[in-house]
Amino acid sequence: MTADLVVVGAGVVGAAGAYFASLAGLRVVVVERGALAGGTSSAGEGNLLVSDKEAGPELDLALYSQRIWREDLGEHAGLWEFESKGGLVVAASEHGLASLRELTVHQRRYGVEVRDVARAELRDYEPHLSDGLAGAAFYPQDAQVQPMLVVAHLLRLAREAGALVRTRTEVVGFLRDGDRVTGVRTTGGDIPAGAVLNATGTWAGGVADLAGVHVPVLPRRGFILVTEPMPSRTIRHKVYAAEYVGDVASSDAALQTSPVVEGTGSGTILIGSSRERVGFDRTVSGKAIGTLAAKAIALFPMLREVRAMRTYLGFRPYCPDHLPVIGPDPRAPGLWHACGHEGAGIGLSAGTGKLIAQALAGDGPDLDLTPFAPDRFPEPEEALR
Amino acid sequence: MPDTYDVAVVGAGPAGLAAAVESAAAGLGVVLIDAAGQPGGQYWRHYDENHARPDDRRGHHGWSTFTRLRERLDALTATGRIRYLPGHQVWLVTRDENGAFTLQLTPTTSTRVDGAEEAGLSRAETARALILCPGGYDRQLPIPGWDLPGVMAAGGAQALLKGHRTLAGRRAVVAGTGPFLLPVATGLARAGASLAAVVEANGTLGWLRDPVGAMSVPGKGVEALQYAALMARHRIPYRRGTVIREILGEGRVEAVRIARVDRVDGRLAGPEEEIAADLVALGWGFTPSLELPLMLGAETRRDVDGSLVVVVDDLQRSSVDGVYVAGEATGVGGAALAVAEGRLSAVALGVALRRTPESSRRAVVAVIGRLSREIRRGRRFAAAMHRAYPVPVAWTRWLSDSTLVCRCEEVSYGDLVRAHRDLGAEDPRTLKMLARPGMGWCQGRVCGFATAEISACLSRRETTAEDLRPLSTRSLAVPVTLGELAALADDLPGN
Ligand SMILES: Cc1cc2nc3c(=O)[nH]c(=O)nc-3n(C[C@H](O)[C@H](O)[C@H](O)COP(=O)(O)OP(=O)(O)OC[C@H]3O[C@@H](n4cnc5c(N)ncnc54)[C@H](O)[C@@H]3O)c2cc1C
Ligand SMILES: Cc1cc2nc3c(=O)[nH]c(=O)nc-3n(C[C@H](O)[C@H](O)[C@H](O)COP(=O)(O)OP(=O)(O)OC[C@H]3O[C@@H](n4cnc5c(N)ncnc54)[C@H](O)[C@@H]3O)c2cc1C
Numbered sequence A: 001m002t003a004d005l006v007v008v009g010a011g012v013v014g015a016a017g018a019y020f021a022s023l024a025g026l027r028v029v030v031v032e033r034g035a036l037a038g039g040t041s042s043a044g045e046g047n048l049l050v051s052d053k054e055a056g057p058e059l060d061l062a063l064y065s066q067r068i069w070r071e072d073l074g075e076h077a078g079l080w081e082f083e084s085k086g087g088l089v090v091a092a093s094e095h096g097l098a099s100l101r102e103l104t105v106h107q108r109r110y111g112v113e114v115r116d117v118a119r120a121e122l123r124d125y126e127p128h129l130s131d132g133l134a135g136a137a138f139y140p141q142d143a144q145v146q147p148m149l150v151v152a153h154l155l156r157l158a159r160e161a162g163a164l165v166r167t168r169t170e171v172v173g174f175l176r177d178g179d180r181v182t183g184v185r186t187t188g189g190d191i192p193a194g195a196v197l198n199a200t201g202t203w204a205g206g207v208a209d210l211a212g213v214h215v216p217v218l219p220r221r222g223f224i225l226v227t228e229p230m231p232s233r234t235i236r237h238k239v240y241a242a243e244y245v246g247d248v249a250s251s252d253a254a255l256q257t258s259p260v261v262e263g264t265g266s267g268t269i270l271i272g273s274s275r276e277r278v279g280f281d282r283t284v285s286g287k288a289i290g291t292l293a294a295k296a297i298a299l300f301p302m303l304r305e306v307r308a309m310r311t312y313l314g315f316r317p318y319c320p321d322h323l324p325v326i327g328p329d330p331r332a333p334g335l336w337h338a339c340g341h342e343g344a345g346i347g348l349s350a351g352t353g354k355l356i357a358q359a360l361a362g363d364g365p366d367l368d369l370t371p372f373a374p375d376r377f378p379e380p381e382e383a384l385r
Numbered sequence B: 001m002p003d004t005y006d007v008a009v010v011g012a013g014p015a016g017l018a019a020a021v022e023s024a025a026a027g028l029g030v031v032l033i034d035a036a037g038q039p040g041g042q043y044w045r046h047y048d049e050n051h052a053r054p055d056d057r058r059g060h061h062g063w064s065t066f067t068r069l070r071e072r073l074d075a076l077t078a079t080g081r082i083r084y085l086p087g088h089q090v091w092l093v094t095r096d097e098n099g100a101f102t103l104q105l106t107p108t109t110s111t112r113v114d115g116a117e118e119a120g121l122s123r124a125e126t127a128r129a130l131i132l133c134p135g136g137y138d139r140q141l142p143i144p145g146w147d148l149p150g151v152m153a154a155g156g157a158q159a160l161l162k163g164h165r166t167l168a169g170r171r172a173v174v175a176g177t178g179p180f181l182l183p184v185a186t187g188l189a190r191a192g193a194s195l196a197a198v199v200e201a202n203g204t205l206g207w208l209r210d211p212v213g214a215m216s217v218p219g220k221g222v223e224a225l226q227y228a229a230l231m232a233r234h235r236i237p238y239r240r241g242t243v244i245r246e247i248l249g250e251g252r253v254e255a256v257r258i259a260r261v262d263r264v265d266g267r268l269a270g271p272e273e274e275i276a277a278d279l280v281a282l283g284w285g286f287t288p289s290l291e292l293p294l295m296l297g298a299e300t301r302r303d304v305d306g307s308l309v310v311v312v313d314d315l316q317r318s319s320v321d322g323v324y325v326a327g328e329a330t331g332v333g334g335a336a337l338a339v340a341e342g343r344l345s346a347v348a349l350g351v352a353l354r355r356t357p358e359s360s361r362r363a364v365v366a367v368i369g370r371l372s373r374e375i376r377r378g379r380r381f382a383a384a385m386h387r388a389y390p391v392p393v394a395w396t397r398w399l400s401d402s403t404l405v406c407r408c409e410e411v412s413y414g415d416l417v418r419a420h421r422d423l424g425a426e427d428p429r430t431l432k433m434l435a436r437p438g439m440g441w442c443q444g445r446v447c448g449f450a451t452a453e454i455s456a457c458l459s460r461r462e463t464t465a466e467d468l469r470p471l472s473t474r475s476l477a478v479p480v481t482l483g484e485l486a487a488l489a490d491d492l493p494g495n
Helices: A012-023 A057-070 A074-080 A094-109 A119-125 A147-160 A201-210 A243-249 A286-299 A301-305 A342-360 A380-384 B014-025 B063-078 B154-164 B181-190 B211-216 B218-233 B291-295 B335-352 B358-388 B393-398 B413-421 B428-435 B448-458 B465-472 B482-491
Strands: A003-008 A028-031 A087-091 A115-118 A135-139 A164-166 A171-177 A180-186 A189-198 A218-227 A238-241 A256-263 A269-275 A307-318 A325-328 A335-339 B004-010 B030-034 B082-086 B088-095 B101-107 B123-132 B136-138 B151-153 B171-177 B194-200 B242-248 B255-261 B268-276 B279-284 B286-288 B300-302 B308-310 B323-325 B404-406
Touching: A003 A012, A003 A180, A012 A028, A012 A147, A012 A189, A012 A335, A012 A342, A028 A147, A028 A189, A057 A074, A057 A342, A074 A147, A087 A094, A094 A135, A115 A119, A119 A135, A147 A164, A147 A342, A147 B428, A171 A189, A171 A201, A189 A201, A201 A218, A201 A307, A201 A335, A218 A286, A218 A342, A218 B482, A238 A286, A256 A286, A269 A286, A286 A301, A286 B482, A301 B482, A307 A342, A307 B482, A325 A342, A335 A342, B004 B014, B004 B101, B004 B335, B014 B030, B014 B063, B014 B082, B014 B123, B014 B335, B030 B088, B030 B123, B063 B082, B063 B335, B088 B291, B101 B482, B123 B335, B136 B154, B136 B279, B151 B154, B154 B171, B154 B181, B154 B279, B171 B181, B171 B242, B171 B255, B181 B194, B181 B218, B181 B279, B194 B242, B194 B255, B194 B268, B242 B268, B242 B279, B286 B308, B291 B465, B300 B465, B308 B465, B323 B335, B335 B358, B393 B448, B404 B413, B404 B448, B413 B428, B413 B448, B428 B448, B428 B465, B448 B465
Parallel strands: A003 A028, A003 A189, A028 A164, A087 A238, A189 A335, B004 B030, B004 B123, B030 B082, B123 B323, B151 B279, B171 B194, B171 B279
Antiparallel strands: A087 A135, A115 A135, A171 A180, A180 A189, A218 A269, A218 A307, A238 A256, A256 A269, A325 A335, B088 B101, B101 B123, B136 B286, B242 B255, B255 B268, B300 B308
């Protein structure tokens, strides 16, 4: 078996890469060590947010992805429960509201649609919001999908376009010709390939190591709470506190919890999510889930009596500069990366997949990939010096 | 910080009662937490004590064991050696850096003992060690029509009968497999229901004849004979090698359609027949409640009956340091075995915590030896019983495309087949994520076993522990309000 492209990792990013590459006519083989969507893509939420991003390359990628979700993938939107419900970012204090307004000024300049929401209008958006909030901003572009269905259907569509998907197969090394990467070695045998895409999310640093290149992707843990089913439209949009944007961009290792509260198609309400850097520790943190619950109640007092059915956790793949890694690796020709999307990989996957397919096909990608270059980080030794 | 107990015993069924009483006897400080309002668990689930009648103990085997344990519990509670918290469910267990366990408790809504001042409060308790005795509940298999009102779990019918003196229907069919169908049937009959049939998927009252079984636990053979006699006295038709094909009715149960099955693998094999009924009680053995052991990371395995159970060593120790497990959660095996395991875990913990005085070392060693032998015998008996009453291998062939597998989320068998075939869901976790079985209110308690078996069967392989784990694991052992969760933010140090 020879492939034009081996995609390592069947998460949302790998699935999007495989889908767009297959559509572009490449012979694609997807290799996944576990089950499809068995990594972080089944351990988070499915928010496609522009609201939480400050101006810069990530916002550019988010806006580009918005277009891909709605245009290129628009015909399939129903398969993965795409819902363009809009996000409401609320500020508790006058001071918070002033910073929020400042953020929106910049965002508008970059093409984000946003409406200022005055205190008196808050209940028109969300009838159950707490008293005493200062105001909000409404982002109509914010949308949501069911990430596992995205992965499964993109891979199904890729298979229909000729791709092969091999689960329970782990990449354990690379085939090399000098510096060049010419395929992968897996627990199920070697697969020669013209190009290999490292889409292994939080584990991408380890896979890069196998090729002798340094890509610093680290885990940032997050918990989510799921409530019992509620009547539909109890909570109508994605609602979160303005402090969330600061938490997302933060490099602090300590626990941060700014809840995003949203209803789902099945009636449950999702409350996510905390952020903390504790390695791959899977033990449930009472502090993290307790704080999430407390802050969700602060936004929606009626949630106090609503029961949580479960909590789950995942590890966001993050890089030190909080930007993903997307593009060819000049240190190991033939090796490409699409990883490190941190807390936005579901949203950014569509754009990432399309850009990778364009670049692989030799077309100039729609977006400049320079800010996402794999070799932008100092080598570990340099970093120590 | 509240007092730290030497041991927290979770569950006051046969295993937990024995564990708590024996722990206190070994000199340990004990807190005993149980979801039910009264001690006894599912075996000794008895009438509300405050309104009991003398003949209420009928239908209870091992009543004297229970009364003895109960008296000791009362005495030890009165002297403060055991703190007994009925009506409380443990929903989260965490561990601090010193290895102490914190258990979060939520009050249950079930009936409570009068004057139990503990009831009604959320609270946390801490302990140095745990003896988990969470028991189990009826195992269910989906069949067409099982979501109709009037269909219940066998244990549910029994519980209504024992706990509330409520007769759940007038004309009943008890169906599934295993010897526990018999006490349910005779109990219903004694309460005045007419028993249309006991529908047993497997061949015979095999365990009566099984030499290993009968020899291992003599009392058991006697018990079974008594039930057989009761069945005869109430003239209850016992249909062997037969299953319910479909439950029929408009808006509620009106009849069942039964069919004979192949003796080897349970494939439908015979003519069908309709039986009128307004109550259907179903039971296919038991599913151990593993939320707490799994939450703590205890190793598990698949037992002879196909259930996921906790791996314990010969002193009831799980793979997690300081966590002992006894009773149904280590393997379904009946009340007597549960009592022996509860005792052994307590005695072993007493030794581990060095509370056993030098003078009684020898006696303790003898007790451990005796209990270990009893447990080994009990396990052999249980294995023989499970082999005589397996869930038929071909049961998934009884399903039709529209049969609901997950009632909470209304996921049909066809939905699972499609998620497997079209979307590539090769294992139960992926099935759950793509088709939503086990995502609803019960979080897979009812459909978890069935989903695991269906998934394995669709992938043409045997069910493994790996298949069972994802739908047995629950991050919160029971749902709690966000208000209760929020209290954690203040109480716990950051971690
Ligand atoms: C709590 C939480 C909430 C989140 N909420 C959102 C949100 O609302 N919106 C959003 O856009 N994003 C969100 N995210 C982030 C998002 O989930 C991730 O960015 C995204 O899933 C990453 O996708 P991926 O495909 O890169 O990685 P993954 O989904 O982890 O896929 C990588 C795959 O690679 C496989 N793999 C690893 N090593 C190997 C190997 N050697 N061989 C073969 N296969 C291998 C893994 O098994 C895995 O399946 C959230 C994350 C968390 C934790
Ligand atoms: C209808 C029926 C008939 C039976 N007939 C017989 C028979 O004839 N002979 C025989 O030997 N066996 C019989 N059994 C089986 C017997 O009941 C069990 O083997 C025995 O009860 C198991 O004891 P246990 O202590 O392990 O669990 P259980 O009796 O199930 O007790 C567990 C207790 O733990 C509590 N609990 C669980 N989780 C939590 C939590 N998170 N927080 C707080 N509390 C919790 C439960 O509420 C329960 O009170 C029968 C069972 C049924 C249902």
